[in-house]
Amino acid sequence: MSRSIILYLILFLSAVSCNIAKTDSDSGFASLLSDVESDPRLYLEKHGESGPFDLSAAGEAEKFLLRSLSRNYIDRECFPSRDSMQTAIETFGNGKHTKALLEGMYLMSALHEHKGETDRAVFVLHRIADMSEDTGDKEMLYCASSRIAHIHNNVSGMVLYRKYSDRAKTVLEVIDIRSASVRTRTEMLENLIMASEPEPVRNMVEFLDNGNIGQENPFFPKYRRLKGKYLLYYLRDSVNAEKELCTALEHETSRAGRFNCHYLLMDLYYREGNAVRMAEARDSAEAYIGKGAVSGSVIPFYLDCINYSGKLGLEDDSKSYRQDFVAKYIGMLENSSSHSVNDYSYYYEMLKEKDMHSAEVIRYLAATVFLLFVSLVLTVIYFRSRKRSMSRLIEFQKKISELENLKESLRAKNAESGEMVKSYIKRDIEVAKNLARTEYASAEKGEWMFNELF
Numbered sequence: 001m002s003r004s005i006i007l008y009l010i011l012f013l014s015a016v017s018c019n020i021a022k023t024d025s026d027s028g029f030a031s032l033l034s035d036v037e038s039d040p041r042l043y044l045e046k047h048g049e050s051g052p053f054d055l056s057a058a059g060e061a062e063k064f065l066l067r068s069l070s071r072n073y074i075d076r077e078c079f080p081s082r083d084s085m086q087t088a089i090e091t092f093g094n095g096k097h098t099k100a101l102l103e104g105m106y107l108m109s110a111l112h113e114h115k116g117e118t119d120r121a122v123f124v125l126h127r128i129a130d131m132s133e134d135t136g137d138k139e140m141l142y143c144a145s146s147r148i149a150h151i152h153n154n155v156s157g158m159v160l161y162r163k164y165s166d167r168a169k170t171v172l173e174v175i176d177i178r179s180a181s182v183r184t185r186t187e188m189l190e191n192l193i194m195a196s197e198p199e200p201v202r203n204m205v206e207f208l209d210n211g212n213i214g215q216e217n218p219f220f221p222k223y224r225r226l227k228g229k230y231l232l233y234y235l236r237d238s239v240n241a242e243k244e245l246c247t248a249l250e251h252e253t254s255r256a257g258r259f260n261c262h263y264l265l266m267d268l269y270y271r272e273g274n275a276v277r278m279a280e281a282r283d284s285a286e287a288y289i290g291k292g293a294v295s296g297s298v299i300p301f302y303l304d305c306i307n308y309s310g311k312l313g314l315e316d317d318s319k320s321y322r323q324d325f326v327a328k329y330i331g332m333l334e335n336s337s338s339h340s341v342n343d344y345s346y347y348y349e350m351l352k353e354k355d356m357h358s359a360e361v362i363r364y365l366a367a368t369v370f371l372l373f374v375s376l377v378l379t380v381i382y383f384r385s386r387k388r389s390m391s392r393l394i395e396f397q398k399k400i401s402e403l404e405n406l407k408e409s410l411r412a413k414n415a416e417s418g419e420m421v422k423s424y425i426k427r428d429i430e431v432a433k434n435l436a437r438t439e440y441a442s443a444e445k446g447e448w449m450f451n452e453l454f
Helices: 003-019 027-038 040-047 058-074 082-095 098-114 118-135 138-156 158-172 182-194 198-210 220-233 238-251 255-272 275-286 295-308 319-335 345-356 358-453
Strands: none
Touching (some): 027 040, 118 138, 182 220
16 A cells, blocks of 8 residues: 555544544444344345445445455455445445444454554554544444554553553443443453453453353354463363363464464463473464464564473474574564564563574583583592502502511511520630630640650
């Protein structure tokens, strides 16, 4: 859509909001709209899908809108063309068909949101809120304010979400829930769950259960998904929560709704410790990313994938697998025009820093491990060397002790042997003396005898 067309749409909607005044509600259109919101398939069976319609006539434009709403309720991915919707809205504005105008603009905002044109969706919803306040349509004012809050939560964080959520909450105080439509009731339940108000959530779930919302109702899958979320997070009832979420999946036609169901099932199976089914739900949820207006939950989804990765022992949840989730998570935030005020900016900066310096961290860790290894080796060598030195010292001391003992022993033995030698010497000297004397005496006696004889 060119800038001139966008400008024309803005000027046109502004003119409509200025010219519109309180008018008698189109009871015929409101009655048919109630039929569409109760059972869109039955409405199409009764009234057919014939066309084309003369969108310049209010009656034909209303038939076109009711048929478009029915098709959208049956298949949330089915929208009429922009040009046809713009022509029908212009016809409603000129004829002051307030209810049809508001419903047509609400469908147009859903089309913008589905296409990812959030700025345009918010602009249209603001115009709806202003006109609803002027005409006293509290339910439409509540739904428009609620949708603005959710869109801001998806793209801008919690600040603007709280602002418009508080506005919707203020409107809610004057709405009679007993006469409110199922669309308004499910919107109320979604807001109460996000606001973490246990008692009001429980009351709303009981009220909707008593309303017997059938499968033919276009808001049946959304209600079942929200009830499953309530059972999972508020009552910790995983069994019944799984049943509700699987029922919602059977009837859900929007990519965003199916993504959210699989995302909730992923969290449910993780809490139960079922790694295989958690991975299946995770992969099923990821398959819807990039194929519709599911960006609002993608950022927390990837953050949970990062946190859950590897914790249940899956083989595919390796380090590289987790890094893939980190890269996708950072990419989602970088592609968001408002990520600087996003509530996940802290995790974004943290993970981005890790991603930017992963190589340096790896080198640092490798160097640290190497130094620790070298230190360990040197420590082992040192202690082994010290052990050998101590062993040698102990052995040497033992030898010294043995030598000292031997020395003492020798000293004792030498002393004893010395006495023996002395005694031997004394004895030998006496013997020698006696021999000498004998020999001398013999000689003298022999000489005397020789002289006597000769």
